[in-house]
Amino acid sequence: MKRAHNIAVAVLVLIFAASLFAGLIAPAPYASQFRDFVSASASHRFWLGTDDLGRDRWSRLLYGTRISLLLAPAAALLSTLLAVLIGGIAGYAGGWWDRVIARVIDLFLSLPWLFLFLIVRALLPLNTSPLTSVIVTFTVMGLVGWAPAARIIRAGAQSLRHSDLVLHARACGCRGLRLVLVHIAPNLRPVIFAQFWIAIPTFILGEASLGLIGLGVAEPLPSWGNLLRELANPQAVAGNPWVLAPLAVLVIVVSCFQLLLPNKEFSS
């Protein structure tokens, strides 16, 4: 298990480093169109071929990885923090706090958030740069994506509140913030981490879906989301297996994150 953990760390470090130094590694700027080499196959010049505008797919993958690997975890962190705060209060406080927050969570889960994205896109100034646009998109995803995790964290906090561990701590005079920070939070950590890792691919794929309606990463900026749009045409994939590269990187990254998940049971 330790070996798998180390391999996951090494792979993630490698991918992070490659994306951070994309400017040095990438053979071409991500927006450059080689119009005489449109939809070219993999070659010495274009390692992963070119897309249908003649842009070097390898360069775009490096830059796109940078965007997705930095912003998806940031959005996941934001949504997980909100989930911990809201779900934790509901689970720990109980009573009417719990009932109210549970209804709010249900409401958040039932609302059609797509319309919020449409409104946000409509409200953004037209000359917003692609980078600002993508940061806004991920921030909004982080702000509205906390509800599923909050429900699970609420359940975890509820079960801890009634556990022998907390009963014992209370009997010893432990109260308030100390009880939360020292006894409850550490025991919720596996649940919180799991929710965080689960949120990352969800947000990456969410951004890909938003891209289809023009709300994701704007041209010419690449992201895993808009790179994955090439997979929408199954027949084109059959002739160009290299378009699967972003999917392969996504699977590798998510798998590595899963291997890094702390494998701890609730201590009692």
Place this chain on the structure above:
Amino acid sequence: MKGVLLIIAITATSLFGQWGGELRFCLRSDPKTFNPLLVEDEASETVRYLTGGVLIRVNRLTQELEPELATSWKISRQGRAIAFQLRRGVAFSDGTPFTADDVAYTVRALMDPALHSPTGDSLRSAPGNVETTVQAPDRITIVFPAPVAGLDRLFDQVAILSSRSPKKEAAVLGPFVLARYTPGTELVLERNSHYWKTEANGRRLPYLDAIHLDIQQNRDIELARFTRGELQLINTIDPEMFSRLSKQEPALVHDAGPSLESEMMWFNQNPAAPLPDYEKAWFRSKNFRRAISAAINRTDICRVVYYGHAQPAVGPISPANRFWFDAALKPHAFSPKDALARLQQDGFRFENSVLRDREGHAVEFSLVTNSGNKSREHIAAMMQQDLVAIGVKLNIVTLDFRSLIERISQSFQYEACLLGLTNYDLDPSSQMNVWLSSASNHQWYPNQKTPATPWEAEIDRLMQAQAATVIPAKRKAYFDKVQEIVSDEAPFLYLVTKNSLSAVSPKLRNVQPAMIRPQTYWNAENLTLAPAQLARNGQ
């Protein structure tokens, strides 16, 4: 003797076509109406075309007018009146005879303001009543309150209704009659046994027994079904699929040349738009608009986005429109050098790869287009790279269609817009709502009280002049001048004219793909299926 009989049989088959069989192709959506007078959408138009009988038909191949239910016609009173001599012995699909009363009934229904018929709108040139005078069962004169430009051509869209049939719109004069409709699934059109056209030997057309129209939005599924042989044609196919299919089965695809569809962009010149004054000044400058136009590589767009199945666009009229296209005009040439020279005339400076105006503002603007249209997004991305060469930063903004329309027609919160244009009507009078400065579709600055510029005033004058005369040569001269002004002033930057692409099974015979709608089945009564397909259909 057997050999002679065989030769006669083969000759007869090739001369008269193969009878029977069912043709199957797809509609993209359910028809919104079966009333031929209320047709607006493509699916309803398909049903109208295949079932409706018209007095005059535009031959989709030659673009000439041909007699159908009217054997002859004459326009008089400076384009206000049209007299038809009708074909005798024709009956509706339910057997009711066709007479001049039916034409009068159709015209009255069409022009009823309460009906809000889009087809009627194109015939409504001025307020007032339309008079119909039935001189005989086979003669009728229709008088309009004011001259109607291209009057005879407009009757291509008017499917005649029966004034006496209890079946109302279900009684038709076209080659097929609606037999079944399962919403969301399919429509079945069966042969109209009373159809008036016959083969040389007197047998009534059409050759086909039925046409099945499957309702299918997904174009990948449509293509897969076509390649499996379940469909016999795809009326319009996108360039990417066309290219893919042509690699697999080159005999199945047809490129009929330029269509009536084009892509264009324009700058927001509305003085009330919430834009900085310096930007408004850029967009109102002819030199700026022409410079941007010169910096766009249209040939590359045709090659990369449309796989070579498009042409650099010239202007508002496609070369597909043979009569009205001004052959003297050429597309704006790609030349970043000329673009910079024009910009310098307006005081722009190209410094450190950035274009700045006289006051030092870096030239940057956004281009809005509708999301989900891959071709349009690619055109925008290519323009973005092209404009870098002259130091212009272009930001691409894709919006859902409703937001886009709201911006370009109500709030005017946009700088430039990229959209498509499809002319369904060959006659330029149908474009009055675009070219008149007072019109709502005068996109760069709609609803003007008085023309904002001398050249817009001149376009107003020319458009009104062409609509007021019925002499084709005169109308053409007026509209050529409009095209020249538009090309020179560039309120719209026409980018590409798309080719008319279709896919047809070799089992379907007599198909002659045309540039205008309906590209492949415009001669539906003459389409036949090969014997192998008939055997597959179980006949």
